Amino acid sequence: MPKYNTLKERRIDGELGLIIDEMGRAMWDANKEAIANGLPLTGNMSLALAKFQDYCMRYYGKKA
Secondary structure, X not given: OOOOOOHXXXXXXXXXXXXXXXXXXXXXXXXXXXXHOOOOOOHHHHHHHHHHHHHHHHHHXXXX
């Protein structure tokens, strides 16, 4: 279990956990045959990935 120094760290970690859960559900529910035959991502996977990219930009991107 990670050690948190602040409430903000806890909130940020919780946000990432929700994104990971969402991607996991999208993968679980995906048509695996379609994925195997070249479908790059389902709509739900794309949405979860976009949320993850936004998360990374907000918390780990270069500050202007």
